[in-house]
Each structure stands twice: as structure tokens, then as C-alpha cells.
Amino acid sequence: xxxxxxxxxxxVVDCGTVLTKAVLLDRVSGAYRFVARGQALTTVFSPWFxxxxxxxxxxxxxxxxxxxxxxDEQKNLVLPQRESGTGVDSFIAVGSVARPIxxxxxxxxxxxxxxxxIQAVAGTYSAVQGEIVQDPNRRLSVEDQVQIIQxxxxxxxxIAGGTDGGAVIPILELVETATLACSMIEEGSRPRMLFxxxxxxxxxxxxxxxxxxxxxxxxxxxxxxxxxxxxxVRAELETLYRQHHLxxxxxxxxxTEWSGVPLVSSAESFSRLIQYLxxxxxxxxxxxxxxxxxxxxxxxxxxxxxxxxxxxxxxGSVYGGRRIMDQWGAETVLRWMPTDISxxxxxxxxxxxxxxxxxxxxxxEELWLEQAVAREAIREAxxxxxxxxxxxxxxxxxxxxxxxxxxxxxGSVLAGAPRPGQVAMIVLDAVEPIGxxxxxxxxxxxxxxxxxxxxxxxxxAVEVLxxxxxxxxxxxxxxxxIARKGEVVLGVxxxxxxxxxxxxxxxxxxxxxxxxxxxxxxxxxxxxxxxFDVGLGGRGRGGKRRVCGGLLGIIVDARGRPLELxxxxxxxxxQIQQWLWDVGG
Numbered sequence: 001x002x003x004x005x006x007x008x009x010x011x012v013v014d015c016g017t018v019l020t021k022a023v024l025l026d027r028v029s030g031a032y033r034f035v036a037r038g039q040a041l042t043t044v045f046s047p048w049f050x051x052x053x054x055x056x057x058x059x060x061x062x063x064x065x066x067x068x069x070x071x072d073e074q075k076n077l078v079l080p081q082r083e084s085g086t087g088v089d090s091f092i093a094v095g096s097v098a099r100p101i102x103x104x105x106x107x108x109x110x111x112x113x114x115x116x117x118i119q120a121v122a123g124t125y126s127a128v129q130g131e132i133v134q135d136p137n138r139r140l141s142v143e144d145q146v147q148i149i150q151x152x153x154x155x156x157x158x159i160a161g162g163t164d165g166g167a168v169i170p171i172l173e174l175v176e177t178a179t180l181a182c183s184m185i186e187e188g189s190r191p192r193m194l195f196x197x198x199x200x201x202x203x204x205x206x207x208x209x210x211x212x213x214x215x216x217x218x219x220x221x222x223x224x225x226x227x228x229x230x231x232x233v234r235a236e237l238e239t240l241y242r243q244h245h246l247x248x249x250x251x252x253x254x255x256t257e258w259s260g261v262p263l264v265s266s267a268e269s270f271s272r273l274i275q276y277l278x279x280x281x282x283x284x285x286x287x288x289x290x291x292x293x294x295x296x297x298x299x300x301x302x303x304x305x306x307x308x309x310x311x312x313x314x315x316g317s318v319y320g321g322r323r324i325m326d327q328w329g330a331e332t333v334l335r336w337m338p339t340d341i342s343x344x345x346x347x348x349x350x351x352x353x354x355x356x357x358x359x360x361x362x363x364x365e366e367l368w369l370e371q372a373v374a375r376e377a378i379r380e381a382x383x384x385x386x387x388x389x390x391x392x393x394x395x396x397x398x399x400x401x402x403x404x405x406x407x408x409x410x411g412s413v414l415a416g417a418p419r420p421g422q423v424a425m426i427v428l429d430a431v432e433p434i435g436x437x438x439x440x441x442x443x444x445x446x447x448x449x450x451x452x453x454x455x456x457x458x459x460x461a462v463e464v465l466x467x468x469x470x471x472x473x474x475x476x477x478x479x480x481x482i483a484r485k486g487e488v489v490l491g492v493x494x495x496x497x498x499x500x501x502x503x504x505x506x507x508x509x510x511x512x513x514x515x516x517x518x519x520x521x522x523x524x525x526x527x528x529x530x531x532f533d534v535g536l537g538g539r540g541r542g543g544k545r546r547v548c549g550g551l552l553g554i555i556v557d558a559r560g561r562p563l564e565l566x567x568x569x570x571x572x573x574x575q576i577q578q579w580l581w582d583v584g585g
Contacts, residue, residue, distance in 0.1 A: 007090035007457055009081050011062075011070065012449040013055050013255065014266055015042060015095035018294040018318060018357040019412060020051070021445045022058035024066065024088070025453070025460055032463040036065040037444055041358050044097050044249050051097065052251035077258045093255040094452050096266040096296060098245035100313050101126040101237060104154040104191075106145075106174050108134045108161035113197065116221040117160050119388045120196075120233035123309035125241045125265060125296070129154055132177070134161065134170040142177050149181035154191045156240065157182065158233060162198035164223045171197050175208050182213045190214075192240075196221045196233050234309075241265055264452045266291070270410070271300040271309045272451025276461070277406060278302040285535075286394040288404040288431070290378055291448055292411030294318035294357055297377050299385040303394055303402070310385040312377075317413040318357045321350040321373040324380060335565055336372035336429065338577035341365060360416070367418070371426055374413045378430035396533070400480065400561050403435045403535050408470065410442035420551040421585030424474055428555070432563050434480050435535020436524070436545055439473040446470060472518060472550035478557040481532030481539065485509035489558055490534065491527035496520070506558045511582040516553035521546060524554070552583060 009026040020042045024035040038061025043054035056075050063070055069086045072078050078087025103126045107114030110133055121128060129152035132145040140148070149157060157178050161171045175195070182190050192214045195205050202217045209215045218232030246252065246263040256262060274289035282305070289300040295316040301308045314323050325333055330343040349369050353359065361367040382401075389395075391402040409427055417423045423441055427433075446469045454461035479490050487508050494502040494514055506512050516522050527542040528534045536543040547554065559579075566572040579585075 007460075009088040010090045010092065010453060010457060010460055011059070011077070011088040012092045012094070012453060013058065014445065014448050015044070015051055015055070015093065015097045015263075016266070016293055017097050017296075017316075018042060020054035020058050022055065022062055023444065023446060023449060024062050024070075025464055031467065032457075032460040033467050034444055034446065034464050034469045036062045038062040038065070039445070042097055044251070050251040051249050052254045055255065076254075079258060090456065091255075091258040092264075092449070092452050092456060093259050094264045094266045094269045094449055095246050095249075096125065096293060096448075098125070098241065098249055101156060101241055101245065102129050102152065102154045103127065103237075104130045104132065104149050104152050104157045106132045106157060106159040106161075106178055108167060108170050108174070110135055112225070113160040113162070113222050116228050116230065117158055117196070117233065119228070120221055120230035121158065121237065122384070122388060123230070123234050123267075123311065124237040125245070125267065125311055125313070126237055127313055132174070134174050142180075145177045146181040146184070149178060149191075150184060153185075153189070156192045156194055156237070158194045158196060160195075160197045160221045162201070162220075163225060164199045164220050166198055168198070168201060171201055172204060172208065175205050179209050179212055192216060194218065194233065194236055199223070238265060238268060264455075266293075266448040267296075267298045267300075267309060267311050269451035270298055270448045271307055272454060273447055273461075274300040274408065275302050275305075275307050276451075276454065277408065278305065283405060284393040285403040285405045285435075286391060288407045289447065290381075290407070290409045290411075290431075292317050292374055292378060292409070292413055294412070295320075297381040299381050301385065301389055301404075303389065303391050306390065308385065308388050308390070310381070310388060312381040312384060315377050315381055317370065317374050317377060317411060318353055320377045321369075322347065322354070324373065324376050325350075328376075328380075333369070333372045333376050335572060336375050336576060337368050338573050338580060339365060339368060340569070340573065341369065370413055371417070371422060374411075374426050375430045378426070382431065396535075397434070397480065400434050401432050404431075404433060404437055405435075406438040406440050407431060407433060408440040408442065408447060410445070410447040412445075414441060415443045415445065419585050420473060421580065421583035424552055424555060424583050425580060425585050427473075428476065428478075428557055429563065432478075432561055433476055433557075434478050434561055435533070436526075436547075437476045437478070438547070439476055439550070440470050441473045443471050444469065472548055474550045474552035474555045475516070475524075475547040476555045476557055477524070477526065477534060478561065479506075479528055479532045479534050480561050481529070482560070483508040483529070483532075489529045489532050490556065492554075492556060493525040493527075494554065495523040495525065497522055504556070506556045508558055508560065510556075510558050511579055512556040512558070513552060513583055514554040514556065516547065516549040518549045518551060520549040522549070523547075555583060
């Protein structure tokens, strides 16, 4: 791999569960720019069982677009770039295609150590298979605990409990039980044990385990009653996923050979980008990133520089619809449809999509259903993620979404929507932002890779972002308050930088789209009615804000928070359709 200083052209590959995407970045007029992208079906599963085939096909698409040869006759990547222009200087690979880590959690108190473990595991590609506790109110017998571990067949058993210097006996009992259960599993299939409890007990824990199980110790997830330390567990699970799950995929050896380093998980790379966006302004507001994949939905939120990352498996755009309908009822998804559709028809479409995950909707009904699933997948992921947020100043209302700016969304369903208004409605309905926010959409699949690019070549990531690699969709103004439908709740004056003023009065219950083309700037002057808050210091307080243009300009979402849909199905469908028309969707 070329050195960080000399790398001019960079090829990045993102191996997802359904699609493998390749992106070419190169220096143009002295700065890094996004040049081209290609995508193909991921080939790690049947009938190929070789991830490199999909990678090569995606790269070949870039070759067709650019006219550049990146692969040699044997379809190996040419590194570094030759004087003829063949090949690239640097290669980076990220992925989320590997199966999640199967985890069993063990703790003393569900509200303390076990809760902290759950938060730590949520930021990794892990699936919790079971929980064992020593809490007197919920204490399981030794036999029950052994059964949970043996039945779960986990990759790792994570045990926490006791503050540093605190509880001793219950922790040792938990470790003894877990060791017994693991030792009863045949060698070669035994799970690892990760100890993240009372740090004083590490030596005694090692003595109990005694080499029967591979043991790793990290910092206590709850060193004191009011302090959490999740990074040790997260880092260990991230390393396990990267080295043993991604690293063992068939064909991944080629990617490692080309890059010179192991694959980075897509969520880790994505979260780095969201952190960078917050540090651009260091605003008291948070920064929110949503990556909606086929299987997983990743939520990255940054408040005061602190990252909260959560990965929600089986809650994606392809493999999440049936789970949501089974768990919450079909109406949860179907309520977002602008047309009538039966539960049987919806299930038929969802099953067909699961069978052919790379297909695109052929009828509007399929498109609306796909976007309805996207709404609910994001809403459910956000509900779960919020429990781990420490929003501080960005959370003026405990029942509503914190103040975020910007909000970045990524994923094939969003990037591939036929009209930008449809993307906007998915985000507005799912996130329900408040105040003034900038919506960014990742139309080129750059968000999950730019964090990894930044680690190898920081200026490349910065310059690609600055050159419009991520598209400004709209500036959203969402007032919070209660009024009768039709009552004027907000006055908006737009001072266009190129001249001219636009005055608009916004009624409660409405969606308004105001023009502000991409590349232009304006100053918003907001005058909320008494009792309404636009995020400028409290209810009734207005002010000015400079904003940049986007694909949809400025959207004023005065539909109210929380968003309420009509109960009558015909009225609800008509309302959903009207909102789509309002934003050009």
C-alpha cells in the first residue's frame, strides 16, 4: 500500500450483506474528489462462497465508467498506480457482511452492571443470546445459568459486576458457573470469556478459569455507581468481529493482502465520520448519523464530542420488515402507506424482497412499502439507541428527539429513492427532528467508508466531504408546541444572499417547502408564536440563522411533535399522500 503522503488514488470497498460497493477517490486539480462508484451483489454466500468475486465485479463497473484499468489479467488489483494510469495507490476495505458475535451477558444487578454491558454490546456487531444474573430478586439456579450458556452456543460470555473494590463473592460465583458451562462444551467450540467487572478480582477470576476457557479482562464497565466505562468491552468485541468474523470470510485474504491491514467494520468507519461532523462546529447540538443497511441499522450520535454507537441487527430495510410486523403488528408498517394494501399483500412483497434482496421495486406499491419499512426500522432503532444517549444541552424536551445538526442518512433505500422528497419524508417521519437541522443524504455510499479513509489519509476524507461528496438535502425547521390545525404558529423571512426576501406564515399541521437552490446561501429570520420553540433559546424566542441551499431548499415541518397520524385509514392514506405531494415526493 502506498504511503499516506504519496497515495494519490484510493479505492475503497464496502462489503455489505447484500451489496458490495466500490468507490474510487483521486486527486483532481490538487484536491481529492469522488470519481466513480460501482456495486455488485455480495458473493460471500451461496452459490459463490467467495467475497472477492463481488468485489471484482464492483471494481469492473468503475473500470467501465472511467476507462481506467484497475485490475490485471488475473483480476488482481494493481498496486501502486503505474505511470500509464493503471491501478491505484491505496486500497481500503470495510465490511458488515460477517455474522454477528453471539453473546451471553452475565451481571449482578440488572439496572447497573448488566445494563452497562447491554449498552456496550449495542455498539458492536453482536447479538445477545441470553442473560444470567446474580440479583437476589431474579437469581437463577446454577443449572438454569449453565443451560442458558449451553443452549445459546455463544462466541463469548461477557461478565461484569461490582464496582472497583466492591462486591466479591457473587462475582466469583458467576465466573465459576460460566466456567463450568463453557468447560462442558467441546474444545474448539468453547466460547471466550470476557471479564469486565471489579478490577480487583482479575487475578482470582483467572485462577478460577484456570485455562479451561480463553479469558480476556478489560476495564470495569461500572467502576463506580454513577460512572460507566464501555470502551473496553466495545474494543474487545470490535477486535473479535474484525479479526475472527470479517477476517475469516472466504476470499477476504485477497482484500487484506491488497490493503495490508485487516478489514474495518462499516459501523466503526461510519461513526468516525459522524464524530468528525460534530467537531466541525463543536455545537451544543448533537450530530446524528443513520446507516440503514439490508440487515443492520446503525445509529451514531455525538453529544459534546462523546460518541454513542448502536447497531441494530435484523432491523434493516430488507430483513427487518417481517420482524417489525411480527413484533409490533402489521399496522405499524402499513400506516405509512399512501395507498391501500392488505397484510397478505405486504407479507408477499416482503418475502419476495428477502428472496431477491438485490431487486428494485417495480410497482409504486412495492416502493411505498419499502419506504414504510425504512421508516419503522429507523424509528425502532432510534427508540433503542436513545437509552444510551447523554444528550445534556441538546435535550430540551425529554419526550422528543434531541436537537441535532446535521442529520446524515445513508443506505441504498434512501440513496436510491426516485425523488429527494421521498427521502425527506422518510427522515422527517422516522426521526421527528426539532428546531433547525440540516439533512444530509449519502447518495454515493461514501459515509460508511470515509471514516476508514480518514484514518489512512485524513485530507482525502476532508476534501471529498468539502467537494460535495455528501449531498445537502434540505434545511428543516420543526417548531415544537400545541395549536389548532390551521393556526399560524411561525413567521419565516428568508433573506437571499443573491438578493430578494421571501415572507411566509406557517400554519400548524402543514409542511412548507421554500426555495433555496444548492450552492446558494440565505439568512433565516424566525418568529415563532408564543408557546412555540424553534430551538433558538426557548418558547416564543426567535432569531436568525445562516443556512445553505439543498436539493429541496428549506422545509418547515409544522405537523407537531410527536407526529400523530389520522386514525381513519382512508383519511390517513390521503394525509400521507398530501405530505408527499407537499415535498415533491
